[in-house]
Amino acid sequence: MTQFTLSAFADEASPEFDRQIAALHRKHISLMEIRGVDGKGILDLTDEELDVVEKKLAAGNIGISAIGSPIGKIGIEDDFAPHFEKFKRAVEIAKKLHTTRIRMFSFYIPEGKNPEIYHDTVIERIQKMVDYGEANGVHCCHENEKGIYGDTLKRVEKLHKAIPALRCVFDPANYIQCGDDPAVNFKALAPIIDYMHIKDALFKDGSVVPAGEGDGSVPSILKTLAETGKPYMLTLEPHLYDFSGLQNLQGEDVLHKRVYKDADEAFDVASDALHDILKTIE
Template structure:
């Protein structure tokens, strides 16, 4: 980002580079062109990070290190299962992801608070959600890891009040908040109200925006997420954490496995869509 920023000058830019290409080599090439030096590691070469073997993980680490790219967080699918699904195997997966976080020298693992049964009242599942969350937070604390809860659509913590419940119960060195603008918009949650509720807990930010009318994801600052206002407010608080670009503007490989009922994206050129998303963030940060 060559132009001088007006806000959040000390916040490193990270990203989900699998939205550029499935190929790790191509991801690295585009990140180099854009001057992005961090990645939120979700998938490479069609392998989800939670499924990495240690040998493959070491090869990914070598390639990233050779390119001068560091891992800001493991963009894991931990907690992205149904509340009634088998939890014991999932807890083992968290332990594996913790090992990967150590390998990639990051203390952050992105996670979720379980999908609710369709058309159910989430409050009816509060106890099993909190029981599982407690086990995961304790596991992370034992390993010296910080779980970053993302407000994903359809999970227990998809709106601000339930995210706040989770923060009040578990916030600490092992559990913090990732703020995702577009996901709140798609849940019909006012983002300004969400920010006011969650601002003491925000440790990490996902940069994507959406339209309230139909949930369409759009470049940051062009939707209803109040991205500019909230980033400016974060700047005034002295926030210096990561800004992780998650464009969701194109039909990238794996989108269907990441989102339930994933909307069709208009843009099919994933590299172009990623660059559009990056320039939109650059515009906000530089005030141009």
């Protein structure tokens, strides 16, 4: 059986970096996919602020699994040059925080337009980022998300076939919100999945629920991954509460059914759901 390594978007527990580290300790999670720090997006931190982050991570014995960047979350018709500069900054931050992964996306498609019109432009832009990242020892990890080019199985497969060095992040809830079946997509993408976001949702309205309570087939997917015997990283992305860094998601749908007293409680519920699933397959 596989030994899963756990990570999390800890900014969903609190905007305060110290409390993010505390939440990870509380739930026995040793890694963070870093996205928001003290109310600022990770790519907006100064060198001095990154020095503080690095010291706090070391003191808390927390590693960085990936830079949870918003790279690729611009319109495909927007100017790419300044965005590529942001990507280069993301690479420098990844190196400073000792991670080899940058989570990224494949550009928003104008509403009503056929995404295939933009196929070549998407490939050209992502290839440029992948080449730059790989030359610097950093991997681009593409997450499927509603509204971008790579939001459904067919186009995700096209991306990875065209750019073999592009890594695959599998997010079940995002596929549900696009009308795709995560169980079907998992079977197709399993050989190339680099890591997985633990986020579940309901087909009927796209609302996010704790892992195992939705239609994302999360328990069966994790059981299949465990049976491969390969090491896998699971990154908890709760999305159960309107956390303060929500604006950094840039239009991402966040629908949820339950009410929690605060972000910490929602983070704990999401974490407990994942731990409960893992107990059944260990």
